[in-house]
Amino acid sequence: MTKRGVTFALRPTCDDPRTAELVDCLRDYLDGELADHERERGLTHADLEPVWRHSRELGFYGIHYPETYGDQTLTYTQLSALKEEIGASGRVLAHGVLGDMGGPLRAGDILKHATD
Structure with a gap:
């Protein structure tokens, strides 16, 4: 979403490569395996x-x-x-x-x- 030239995202990007790598890995886990686990158990x-x-x-x-x-x-x-x-x-x-x-x-x- 852009408002007055400012970009907003619920999933911001990280400039630091190490931080970006950690965030990407965490997102993959949260959206993949953990989400599947919650769905399987109805949590x-x-x-x-x-x-x-x-x-x-x-x-x-x-x-x-x-x-x-x-x-x-x-x-x-x-x-x-x-x-x-x-x-x-x-x-x-x-x-x-x-x-x-x-x-x-x-x-x-x-x-x-x-x-x-």
């Missing part, structure tokens, strides 16, 4: 909704969003410790608990900069 976003709901009840989902949306005024160290625990858990659905990558993608950044 959808609906599988994440109970995780999002209970995570909100526990106060984790959106913990880093602006205060009006659930922020608990964490330091970067505290948030990093939570994200490290998520990553170390090895749980398949863990990425949805904090709501930064499992929920509305990067909603925290959108909430900071978008208008109502």
